Amino acid sequence: MPVATFNDLKDSQREARRALIRASAQTLFARQDFASVTARDIAKAAGVSPGTIYRYYENMDDLFLDVFFVGAKEIACLVEAECKKPGGCRVRRLCEIYIGFLNDNITYYQMMSHFMIGGRLSDTATERLNPVMRRIIDLIQEVLKNAEVGGNTRMTSHALFSALNGIMISYAKYPGRSLEEIRAHTVRLAGVVAGFFEQGENGRE
Amino acid sequence: MPVATFNDLKDSQREARRALIRASAQTLFARQDFASVTARDIAKAAGVSPGTIYRYYENMDDLFLDVFFVGAKEIACLVEAECKKPGGCRVRRLCEIYIGFLNDNITYYQMMSHFMIGGRLSDTATERLNPVMRRIIDLIQEVLKNAEVGGNTRMTSHALFSALNGIMISYAKYPGRSLEEIRAHTVRLAGVVAGFFEQGENGRE
Amino acid sequence: MPVATFNDLKDSQREARRALIRASAQTLFARQDFASVTARDIAKAAGVSPGTIYRYYENMDDLFLDVFFVGAKEIACLVEAECKKPGGCRVRRLCEIYIGFLNDNITYYQMMSHFMIGGRLSDTATERLNPVMRRIIDLIQEVLKNAEVGGNTRMTSHALFSALNGIMISYAKYPGRSLEEIRAHTVRLAGVVAGFFEQGENGRE
Amino acid sequence: MPVATFNDLKDSQREARRALIRASAQTLFARQDFASVTARDIAKAAGVSPGTIYRYYENMDDLFLDVFFVGAKEIACLVEAECKKPGGCRVRRLCEIYIGFLNDNITYYQMMSHFMIGGRLSDTATERLNPVMRRIIDLIQEVLKNAEVGGNTRMTSHALFSALNGIMISYAKYPGRSLEEIRAHTVRLAGVVAGFFEQGENGRE
DNA sequence: TATGAATGAGCTTTCATTCAT
DNA sequence: AATGAATGAAAGCTCATTCAT
Known part of the structure; x- marks a missing residue:
């Protein structure tokens, strides 16, 4: 099942990315007022582009x-x-x-x-x-x-x-x-x- | 005391206006999500112009x-x-x-x-x-x-x-x-x- | 010439009012940045209403x-x-x-x-x-x-x-x-x- | 040095964009009264959106x-x-x-x-x-x-x-x-x- | 797939000016 | 004549979201 393994890998990579974004958001929320954190802030903190956030989260x-x-x-x-x-x-x-x-x-x-x-x-x-x-x-x-x-x-x-x-x-x-x-x-x-x-x-x- | 009466009238008119704006705001807050109500929305609902709000409230x-x-x-x-x-x-x-x-x-x-x-x-x-x-x-x-x-x-x-x-x-x-x-x-x-x-x-x- | 005298009186009153507004404006201009002085500021300083300014000055x-x-x-x-x-x-x-x-x-x-x-x-x-x-x-x-x-x-x-x-x-x-x-x-x-x-x-x- | 070249390209593109905005502003300043030119005017003249100006200039x-x-x-x-x-x-x-x-x-x-x-x-x-x-x-x-x-x-x-x-x-x-x-x-x-x-x-x- | 520049609607707020009283 | 409340257009600026690369 090399394909399955490959997918698993991709999935885990994907989840890692998601976790990275989530963690960055969390850190920012804790630092400043939660509602004032912007998408760009999070992207920057996570070291990804704003567009990438939307590949992992709908909004x-x-x-x-x-x-x-x-x-x-x-x-x-x-x-x-x-x-x-x-x-x-x-x-x-x-x-x-x-x-x-x-x-x-x-x-x-x-x-x-x-x-x-x-x-x-x-x-x-x-x-x-x-x-x-x-x-x-x-x-x-x-x-x-x-x-x-x-x-x-x-x-x-x-x-x-x-x-x-x-x-x-x-x-x-x-x-x-x-x-x-x-x-x-x-x-x-x-x-x-x-x-x-x-x-x-x-x-x- | 005509002056007092006159002032009272003006004050009560002013308070009435303020109440109108406040009530309109209240209504909108109740209808939609409170934080998404805008100054323009309130002005419209109160039948006044946006500028008027700022004559009664600082911000x-x-x-x-x-x-x-x-x-x-x-x-x-x-x-x-x-x-x-x-x-x-x-x-x-x-x-x-x-x-x-x-x-x-x-x-x-x-x-x-x-x-x-x-x-x-x-x-x-x-x-x-x-x-x-x-x-x-x-x-x-x-x-x-x-x-x-x-x-x-x-x-x-x-x-x-x-x-x-x-x-x-x-x-x-x-x-x-x-x-x-x-x-x-x-x-x-x-x-x-x-x-x-x-x-x-x-x-x- | 009582009429002329009366007009003179009115004229001098009018000029006095104008001078009052002008002087108030001058004072404010000197105090803060000239361009940031508003019509309301001037009216307030002169003790008249904003509307009055427009009876003495076109704009x-x-x-x-x-x-x-x-x-x-x-x-x-x-x-x-x-x-x-x-x-x-x-x-x-x-x-x-x-x-x-x-x-x-x-x-x-x-x-x-x-x-x-x-x-x-x-x-x-x-x-x-x-x-x-x-x-x-x-x-x-x-x-x-x-x-x-x-x-x-x-x-x-x-x-x-x-x-x-x-x-x-x-x-x-x-x-x-x-x-x-x-x-x-x-x-x-x-x-x-x-x-x-x-x-x-x-x-x- | 493909990376350097790539960065240079990006930088030059960025500078070109900045220059476009600057030039549009300049043109408008020359045409009408400088102080009355608005951000929206400049954006329109440059063929970009108002928001774009703020990606190149802080204010x-x-x-x-x-x-x-x-x-x-x-x-x-x-x-x-x-x-x-x-x-x-x-x-x-x-x-x-x-x-x-x-x-x-x-x-x-x-x-x-x-x-x-x-x-x-x-x-x-x-x-x-x-x-x-x-x-x-x-x-x-x-x-x-x-x-x-x-x-x-x-x-x-x-x-x-x-x-x-x-x-x-x-x-x-x-x-x-x-x-x-x-x-x-x-x-x-x-x-x-x-x-x-x-x-x-x-x-x- | 990731990028990030660009978007543009929409925000709060200001203020010269008007006009009913 | 004087008022001053009301106007409303217009300003600078933000930011979630999109899309060509």
């Missing part, structure tokens, strides 16, 4: 999404790894990991907001986005179930997911505070939220 | 902020009104009001996110924004205190504020769902969050 | 010209006063006065250049401009005649007029120099030019 | 300066060529060449005036402008030295430079005169100025 939104997906997968992996540890992942630990990750990747919650807020997502994009988000929710639900939090755990996991996102949206760019102060405040808030959510059965709803 | 950010402030004040008023009722405002009711308002004014949370996420706010803008946000937090704290939720109520109010914002960010534009479905889901999530927060003393933190 | 160029004329007349008066002194005005003194005036009224040479360079002057404007400029040239010629500078004194006065204007154009905004340094340099250059022009008969041309 | 001022520099270099070359002739360049010839050039390139003195008068030059622009102007002054000084004009020749060359510029500023747009009449008048004035400056030692200053 800029497509690239944005790809960067976003990588982050989403990363966070899912972090939580999964924690779950596999003996004793599993406690609610409080989940919240810490999630908020910690977002503090390390400020770009990620910016993009999350961008797409969630109203960036008209194409149908294809939505189709790709949904399973990624679902996987994160699934993990949260698993943690909640293990914590024996009662009630509708699907609903509760949506609520916890929302609450954590909300912490970053509300406080990650608080003007006049240093990155360290922001991290401290958001982590502390995550603790407060965890405190509420990790309580056992309660007649809520 | 587009200034207009955006004004629209935002109106929303923030409205929400603060709604909660305040509820607090003044005999028996005060319960946590659950607060959550309902907040989420209900954001469902009716989807523009509002878009702008909130826009500014919170990284819209470089000028120092003047930040100075204007801060008291408005603080007022909302203050109200939340008051409600929490009345509910005899223990612990650091300042921290808890930040957490509740975050959680509610997060619900909207995470689910208000969920693709493929109708406005009614979204309202139902977000209100239900608000209930879940309220359930957790309205519980009395607990060893959180 | 902004018309106002600019008026300010310019006042300067031209002032300079002519200065030279005339010097000429009337016993012994008359020497070439060197003329150059000093002219350059000194332009140093004190940097706006003036800016406007002079503006109109000379290519500001399309209306026919009416040209008609008004010509006698004013002619008067200045006439005075220069008179000074040259008294100095018994030979040759075609009309031509020589044009040349001297040009040379003095050129000094200001070339050095009045020399970047990196203080106003005092500029004054010193331009006055010194005026002395050099005077030195050449005040020499008696010479076979030039 | 409009940058383009203006480039056009100006080409003129300044041209004039310096003309004088240098004359100086190299046996017998060197006489003062009178220098004046003729300078004024002749400005008559052929009316745009040039317009720009010169524009920048000299108050066009806020960026620091970079000033840094680029200074050596070009200095070179012209140097050439004038050389001519004056060869003519054995005594005194401070640096000062005298500034004065001559000023006087020649002044001629153009004062008479190149004299309303109601044809281009031919203007040329005749300015050249004649240049002769008068030359007459004064080419005289040998004199106790001026």
Whole structure:
């Protein structure tokens, strides 16, 4: 199967190129304000021409999404790894990991907001986005179930997911505070939220 | 006092005009993606010329902020009104009001996110924004205190504020769902969050 | 003749208003860069409305010209006063006065250049401009005649007029120099030019 | 050296494009009032899109300066060529060449005036402008030295430079005169100025 | 396949001027 | 006569995207 091998090679080359562009975009997003990064900036950072980006991504939104997906997968992996540890992942630990990750990747919650807020997502994009988000929710639900939090755990996991996102949206760019102060405040808030959510059965709803 | 009356008239006319522009902006923000609304769009919708906008607002950010402030004040008023009722405002009711308002004014949370996420706010803008946000937090704290939720109520109010914002960010534009479905889901999530927060003393933190 | 008196009154009032606008414009021109002064700026400084300017001046160029004329007349008066002194005005003194005036009224040479360079002057404007400029040239010629500078004194006065204007154009905004340094340099250059022009008969041309 | 050749080709293509834009700008500047030429005008004249201009020039001022520099270099070359002739360049010839050039390139003195008068030059622009102007002054000084004009020749060359510029500023747009009449008048004035400056030692200053 | 120059629609903002009051 | 709000054309400039090489 030399042809197959050849194709594989090409595919891997292609994926390497894509990864290069994605990584460059990620770096730029992290450095400056996410929305102010231009296609040319990314091309330059990746050492390719602007035209090349369009051979790997349909348009800029497509690239944005790809960067976003990588982050989403990363966070899912972090939580999964924690779950596999003996004793599993406690609610409080989940919240810490999630908020910690977002503090390390400020770009990620910016993009999350961008797409969630109203960036008209194409149908294809939505189709790709949904399973990624679902996987994160699934993990949260698993943690909640293990914590024996009662009630509708699907609903509760949506609520916890929302609450954590909300912490970053509300406080990650608080003007006049240093990155360290922001991290401290958001982590502390995550603790407060965890405190509420990790309580056992309660007649809520 | 004819002069005073005359000035009042002029002032009220001026305010009416400003309100017209603001309302047109609001309408457009609600219709399409908030960030893609242009000065020309707003002028057209308001039936004025682009130049006129700049007689009432220094620049587009200034207009955006004004629209935002109106929303923030409205929400603060709604909660305040509820607090003044005999028996005060319960946590659950607060959550309902907040989420209900954001469902009716989807523009509002878009702008909130826009500014919170990284819209470089000028120092003047930040100075204007801060008291408005603080007022909302203050109200939340008051409600929490009345509910005899223990612990650091300042921290808890930040957490509740975050959680509610997060619900909207995470689910208000969920693709493929109708406005009614979204309202139902977000209100239900608000209930879940309220359930957790309205519980009395607990060893959180 | 009560009617005539009444008209006179009105005329003088009208002229006073015009002078107010002109003076405000002049002040602003002197403060900032001449070309960046707007109609609104002038109206505000004069305490009138923008519309009022247009009751006294056909358009902004018309106002600019008026300010310019006042300067031209002032300079002519200065030279005339010097000429009337016993012994008359020497070439060197003329150059000093002219350059000194332009140093004190940097706006003036800016406007002079503006109109000379290519500001399309209306026919009416040209008609008004010509006698004013002619008067200045006439005075220069008179000074040259008294100095018994030979040759075609009309031509020589044009040349001297040009040379003095050129000094200001070339050095009045020399970047990196203080106003005092500029004054010193331009006055010194005026002395050099005077030195050449005040020499008696010479076979030039 | 195919690579070198290839790069050369690209560079020359790029320079050709730049030259096209510059030439189009020059033509328009000459036709209408220099300051009223817009980016779109130039783009249209050059047969490119407005955006293309900004691939070759950082902004409009940058383009203006480039056009100006080409003129300044041209004039310096003309004088240098004359100086190299046996017998060197006489003062009178220098004046003729300078004024002749400005008559052929009316745009040039317009720009010169524009920048000299108050066009806020960026620091970079000033840094680029200074050596070009200095070179012209140097050439004038050389001519004056060869003519054995005594005194401070640096000062005298500034004065001559000023006087020649002044001629153009004062008479190149004299309303109601044809281009031919203007040329005749300015050249004649240049002769008068030359007459004064080419005289040998004199106790001026 | 990769390039990168070119595109051009579209942005915010300015400001001389007009005209209903 | 004076107002000043409104106008709207036009400016400089940006940037995702295309396409000839």
